[in-house]
Amino acid sequence: MTDENHLLEEMLQEDANLTDKQKKILVAATEMFAEKGFAATSTNEIAKKAGVAEGTIFRHYKTKKDLLLSIVTPMMVKMLGPVIIKDLNKVLDKDFEYFEDFVWAMIKNRQEFLDKNLKVVQIFLQEIPFHHELREQFIEHIGKKVVSRIIQIVEHYQAKGQIVKLPATTVIRLTASTIMGYFAAKYIIDPKWNDDEEIDQMIHFLKKGLIPDE
Amino acid sequence: MTDENHLLEEMLQEDANLTDKQKKILVAATEMFAEKGFAATSTNEIAKKAGVAEGTIFRHYKTKKDLLLSIVTPMMVKMLGPVIIKDLNKVLDKDFEYFEDFVWAMIKNRQEFLDKNLKVVQIFLQEIPFHHELREQFIEHIGKKVVSRIIQIVEHYQAKGQIVKLPATTVIRLTASTIMGYFAAKYIIDPKWNDDEEIDQMIHFLKKGLIPDE
Amino acid sequence: MTDENHLLEEMLQEDANLTDKQKKILVAATEMFAEKGFAATSTNEIAKKAGVAEGTIFRHYKTKKDLLLSIVTPMMVKMLGPVIIKDLNKVLDKDFEYFEDFVWAMIKNRQEFLDKNLKVVQIFLQEIPFHHELREQFIEHIGKKVVSRIIQIVEHYQAKGQIVKLPATTVIRLTASTIMGYFAAKYIIDPKWNDDEEIDQMIHFLKKGLIPDE
């Protein structure tokens, strides 16, 4: 049982609607889907690992795919978290006067999210090419909202003259690529590795790269 | 039959060692593995799509996994291509006086590679989490060689004072993230989309971000 | 459904641990293995004959070979039966004063065993050349015990001066060959044939053949 799972468990325990067996099923399925992939994991294996009867899985989740969605969907909803903020500009002005402060907070926040949801995010990334529901759910319920919110933010800092006046989507792409590249390296090399200097260098790179021309 | 497959076919035709049926099997398997994933594709489906008997697959590839590796391994080898250059520094000095020229050439070259090998690269990325052979093969035969070569290149431009003196691996990560982020966006949104202005902006961003401090 | 199978069924019914389907599978498999041999019998055929789904076989027996062993192993254990007697010499003195009495009892007892287990013994004999587990199981758990016990018995009658003082193993071989030759003839010609006169002649032959010289 790894660190991430302790956190997963905590989250499950918060949800009063879940029976004990149900939680065990979700934990076992998460573990296996992450390790072997959805298609290569059998319900039999999940049942054994969860210590329940195979029938019990299907009492709670109509199909195997249902089980997958029950794992991935709530995580997607939680992805929304940090951008659902009312009166955004006020927050930005007060808490993050500079773009780099905002980026730094974003990185820290997503880092925490990833630490808590590593396995589920992994499943999400691994399975998204094969399940259009996942893709649509993500675009419709998450992607659009997040993007439109972040566009606002970028334009906020552009208006303040802090960053270059490229199209907001381009700025987002450049920033997101840099951050996600850092996370990818981190989780591939060593998920526990945590290097604030590395983050500082990255932010410095972003700041310089996005500085207005002239 | 899409564009990419025409190219795949061309490549297959060059290989005189492959029977006609074998080529059909490879084309069909590539198509299906990319679309549904390795584990969710049945050999029966592949046989039908290839217009051969199921037994024929196993005459040429001992197992289904063998078939996967027969598709992915040659592509990995071809990934080495652009970095196997003798007398590298001479090439750099003559052809790419500035770091930005090198990056631009790199992008164009990888773009071409991706256009030709899109499906196989897709399979590779989708399956790498589940097949340690793939991971090991990649690291051992490709990863190490490519990285060590690119480290040389980065240090070459650092020595010339063109880019910041961060650790070479950090420079590589920042650059690669930016480029791969661009490719990811491009292939998710529209594989045919080809925007040289976007590339110029990206290179400009990289140049500014990596400029030596002071 | 033949006579022997009625007896097989009886035995199965005694075993409370077996489900109804499991019994049907064992009966069907026994029938087919005896008739066509293990390798030439398909699990599909067994399932059909047993009136169960093919998957049901594999729920109870992990592999086809497992099924074979589940049929043959219990029979081997029952072969031990007649020689596991405490205080053997007392029994011999009281019940079988003469070697010929002992042989006669042995023949009758084994006859009964064969009548009850004909098919399984047949499978055992047919498959023993191809399955080393069978061979090893037989030698280790049955062969050694039986032989060492029978050596005692032979030496008992040799000590009483009733039979010739050849090596015990030689005496056993000569006796066993004669008896098994009789059984072989009986079951090849007509399993139901039961000729007490033939047995008497055989015992007379053995008695004369093994009489001490001088």
Next chain:
Amino acid sequence: MTDENHLLEEMLQEDANLTDKQKKILVAATEMFAEKGFAATSTNEIAKKAGVAEGTIFRHYKTKKDLLLSIVTPMMVKMLGPVIIKDLNKVLDKDFEYFEDFVWAMIKNRQEFLDKNLKVVQIFLQEIPFHHELREQFIEHIGKKVVSRIIQIVEHYQAKGQIVKLPATTVIRLTASTIMGYFAAKYIIDPKWNDDEEIDQMIHFLKKGLIPDE
């Protein structure tokens, strides 16, 4: 390549009608059928072991079963050998005055036959339960002739007052069981083991056991 196979090969070489490849096929098939059984041996394995293409087998033998019969049938014919003697009684009187001499000669002759044909005899015994052609061929062409001839012989010695006047088939059964029991023990324990004393004891046993009563 064992001793027996050298002999098998010799026999094959005598047969001018067999091509080189055909001989290789027969040798390989004999080896494998003996070891794994007919049903569990694939034509692919045979082809590989023989160093020929799979198609070549089917050019010479219409079916796999054909191949089996081509191995076993000639051996059956050779079993007839020692009993196809004209003017039998003359031979018996001259060469084998006593029943025990005849039995001794028989044992030696069959021993030789077995040494030369061990693998094929093994195949024959292993496969006879599953192939009625084998059974019928054996009974019709071999069994009947051999039995009727040996009945004559037994009656010859009974007429001379040397052996007990039981039915000839009973005498044959008792004698054959004893001899075959010896062979069985010999080949199971060690095919090379050759103990003339053991044979003498066996013949002594038979002589005593079959001595006329009174």
Next chain:
DNA sequence: AATGAATGAGTCTTCATTCAT
């Protein structure tokens, strides 16, 4: 709510056999 035996379609793979070369 939970079980686990039962299912039969489906899995990957092997088979004996054919046939164009």
Next chain:
DNA sequence: TATGAATGAAGACTCATTCAT
């Protein structure tokens, strides 16, 4: 005569799912 690629039926075994208990 010999080959070996090709076949498709059949092989052992696994799967997600159902249902009586």
